[in-house]
Amino acid sequence: MTTDDWVVLAMLWWRGRGRAAIARWLSDPDGAAQSGRDPDVPLGRALARIEASLAAPDRLTGARAAARSALESAKAAGMTVVPWSDPRYPTMLAAIQDPPPVLWIRGRVEALHAPAVAIVGSRAGSTYAREVGRALGSALAARGVTVVSGLARGVDASAHQGALAAEGRTAAVLGSSVDIVYPREHTGLAAAVVRRGALVSELPPGTMPRPSHFPQRNRLISGLSRAVVVVEATERSGSLITARLALEQGREVMAVPGNALSGRNRGAHALIKDGAKLVEGVDDILEEIGPAPVDAGPSRPGAEDPVLRHLARGDSYDLDELIALSGIDGPRLLPRLLEHELAGRLARIAGGRFSRTAEGAMLRGLDP
Numbered sequence: 001m002t003t004d005d006w007v008v009l010a011m012l013w014w015r016g017r018g019r020a021a022i023a024r025w026l027s028d029p030d031g032a033a034q035s036g037r038d039p040d041v042p043l044g045r046a047l048a049r050i051e052a053s054l055a056a057p058d059r060l061t062g063a064r065a066a067a068r069s070a071l072e073s074a075k076a077a078g079m080t081v082v083p084w085s086d087p088r089y090p091t092m093l094a095a096i097q098d099p100p101p102v103l104w105i106r107g108r109v110e111a112l113h114a115p116a117v118a119i120v121g122s123r124a125g126s127t128y129a130r131e132v133g134r135a136l137g138s139a140l141a142a143r144g145v146t147v148v149s150g151l152a153r154g155v156d157a158s159a160h161q162g163a164l165a166a167e168g169r170t171a172a173v174l175g176s177s178v179d180i181v182y183p184r185e186h187t188g189l190a191a192a193v194v195r196r197g198a199l200v201s202e203l204p205p206g207t208m209p210r211p212s213h214f215p216q217r218n219r220l221i222s223g224l225s226r227a228v229v230v231v232e233a234t235e236r237s238g239s240l241i242t243a244r245l246a247l248e249q250g251r252e253v254m255a256v257p258g259n260a261l262s263g264r265n266r267g268a269h270a271l272i273k274d275g276a277k278l279v280e281g282v283d284d285i286l287e288e289i290g291p292a293p294v295d296a297g298p299s300r301p302g303a304e305d306p307v308l309r310h311l312a313r314g315d316s317y318d319l320d321e322l323i324a325l326s327g328i329d330g331p332r333l334l335p336r337l338l339e340h341e342l343a344g345r346l347a348r349i350a351g352g353r354f355s356r357t358a359e360g361a362m363l364r365g366l367d368p
Contacts, residue, residue: 006083007067010102010204012059066204073205077179080105087348091338092116095319096223096249100202106178107198111169115338116146117285118221118246120239121155121231126264129232132256133158134165136229139282141168145289146197148173148225150217151186155231155239160193170197173220175213177201182209200224218242219249226289227252229279233267240267243276252288254279307336308345308356316353 074081082088082103090112093099105112117140121129133155137147141163149156151172163170170193176182178199181190193199202220203213218241222228228246230253233239243253254277258265272278279285310325311317317325323333337354340346346354 003081003083003086004067004071006085006102007071007081007204008060008063010100010202011063011066011070013101013202070204070206073179074104077205078106079178079205080109082109088113090224091341091348092225092334093220093223095334096219098219099223100220102202104178104201104204105198107171107194108169108196109198111146111171111197112200112224113338113341114144114146114169115289116148116171116225117289118148118225118228118242119155119159119231120149120221120228120242121233121268122237122239122264123152123154123156125154125158125232126258126262128258129155129256129264130158133231134162136231136256136279136282136285137162137170138166138168140285141166141170143282143286144168145286146171148221150175150214150221151181151190151193151199153183153186157186157189159231160189164192164196168196171224172197172199173217173224174199174201174203174209175217176209177203177205177207179205180208214238215241219245222246222249222251225251227254227285229285230255230268230271230276232256232258232265233271234264235266235270237267240271243271252277254285254288256280307333307340311346311354311356314355316349316355318353322354 071081073079080088082105084094084099084101088109089099089103093103093112119133119136119140121133125133137149137159139162140147146169147159147163148171149159151157151160151174156172160170160172172190172193174180174182178201181187190199200220201207201217207213215238218238222242222245225246228242228251230239230243233255243255246253253271255268255271256279257272258268260269268276277284277288307322307326307328319333322337326333328336337346341348341354344357347357348354
């Protein structure tokens with residue numbers, strides 16, 4: 001499938017036409033091996049495997065027209081279009097149950113391949129919450145971690161600002177398309193994020209923010225991240241949706257304690273009571289997210305690395321095969337794969353599959 005084909009799928013996806021079937025197809029290695037993960041397979045066969053009704057001419061005609069228009073708008077706006085089969089598609093996000101078929105990105109795509117932590121919290125955050133969000137964002141970015149949030153008022157904005165102040169990477173996941181900044185007063189902040197990181201959305205160009213978009217975008221915030229840190233959240237906060245999604249995706253969930261009398265932080269306190277790690281500083285986060293960030297120069301693994309030692313040179317493996325070969329479950333395997341990929345030991349190829357590089361072969365003690 002070409003990028004154009006993937007965008008057609010994305011148009012069907014975000015309009016709700018066959019969304020559940022498309023999600024099942026993306027997460028089905030056996031079905032995918034016979035259809036859309038192969039870039040040479042035509043769109044019609046992929047659609048036929050997803051849902052026969054999607055082949056109705058009126059639906060496909062409308063989706064194709066919308067895809068052409070979206071791609072033209074993206075090109076004019078300087079967006080990067082990253083389909084699910086593209087090696088640039090973030091590894092962590094590709095492995096969730098319902099990854100979007102296409103990401104629309106403004107900025108540096110590579111920012112989405114570094115270890116990432118999401119910082120989320122109240123839009124009407126207290127001065128304390130905003131200060132904590134900024135401090136954590138700055139400290140994580142200074143350690144080489146990409147800070148992920150939603151560009152919203154309050155804690156989200158503070159986390160982005162902290163990362164930018166540290167001259168680090170940050171990614172903002174939007175509930176609109178990346179050419180429409182919401183809220184408007186964050187236009188300058190969005191421009192700064194583009195320079196140091198990326199604006200990300202699953203929504204095609206020209207899509208305005210709607211209430212229904214934000215719960216959907218929350219799964220991308222958690223899906224891109226190794227951990228989600230909640231800073232000040234009421235019992236009805238949208239941040240708790242992100243925390244729930246993070247748990248479903250096998251991510252770490254952490255929370256910052258706050259004033260017990262104000263009622264502003266009952267949601268975060270409830271997370272702590274339920275087992276979320278209490279965060280008092282950046283070291284509490286770094287203890288949980290595993291391998292050292294890219295800029296810290298991760299150590300070279302020995303020949304007994306449980307991932308590398310099973311991989312034959314020239315072959316490629318999907319996530320399920322790597323889980324079976326290494327004996328490591330998905331939530332723990334993904335950070336390890338990311339570390340190897342960033343260090344040049346593994347390469348991610350079309351279809352979200354991994355192959356061993358020459359360096360990985362030498363570390364395993366084999367001829368490259």
